[in-house]
Amino acid sequence: MKGVGPTTPAASQPPLLEKEGRSSRGAVRAEVLLWLAQRASAAVLGIAVLIHLATMSYAVRGGISAAEILARTRGSLGWLLFYGVFVLAVAVHVPIGLRTIAQEWAGWRGAGLDVIVVAIAFALLALGWRAVWAVCA
């Protein structure tokens, strides 16, 4: 029964964020605001996904075609705003979550990661809003 110890030896690593000094304080505040943004966008998504699914279930009864969908959505300011907000919430929520996963699972941190997740955010926003515009405008 020889083997590695029953414990994971705790780290002698330094803390990831030194909390002294103005610039690191700004970094701490940014982390907390990102966390808050993810929580807020999750709250929006929770409601938006429910409305989206309920609407689909209702609209699809008895079959539905692309033409029928477009007939309802074209020129609808309501659906434009709803899905516009939906996409915005996705573009906020997903990159922050991916960033956290990259940090926790891959140990990847730093500016390179931030650049990539910002790029993902803008890509989601551009593709999503483009699709919303195509359907609702």
Place this chain on the structure above:
Amino acid sequence: MSASLLQVRVWRGGATGAFRSYEVPRRESQTVLDVVTYIQRRLEPGLAYRFACRVGMCGSCAMTVNGVARWTCRTHVAKAVVHDTLEIAPLANLPVIRDLVTDMREFFDKWARAKGRFVPTATRRDDFAVVCPDRPERRAADAAIECIGCGVCYASCDVVRWNPAYLGPAALNRAWTLVNDVRDGDHRTRLAAVAGDAGCHACHTQMGCTERCPKEIAPTASIAGLKRATARAAVKGEL
């Protein structure tokens, strides 16, 4: 009952080592600490382990018993035994010094890193502070104040395991009691110290700490409180 024997596997060695098996007579109302003490006194004089009060006050005898972090002095064998077998190992997530003894320095250093020290605002010439027991802050502090620093929560936390910089439930719980201490004068520094991915925001609300805490404290609730407090401070620009 006294005639039967317990099969006890005890970790021997440091970070690398092996479990060694011992047979210990089963007694009525026997605690796991009784078992360890029997092994050290009768079978294995070189066995290293920690204990002091034996009554659940000091928090020094915590070990991993059949995979679960527990106070050995307050755990009856009957509660933890599986098929007449006990496996006793040092606390997880801490470096092993020898046998059942862990190095707690990192655990307590994190209390310091979380600014777990009271910062007074009054002097000896001031009158006693009056803190109404019904105030929400006092009630929040009360719910978390009984921690004796045994390390059971820290050993039961998966986030500590995969993010070694994470301050852990005990240090954050301590910080939460001080955030709610109206006499304390350094809330801002403390909130900055406990925010971010080494602090309260790393918690995944898995509640291992709350499940295992022998004092029935809920560090998860304290950490949630810190998340709210740091979010408020960040929005106001006070971090």
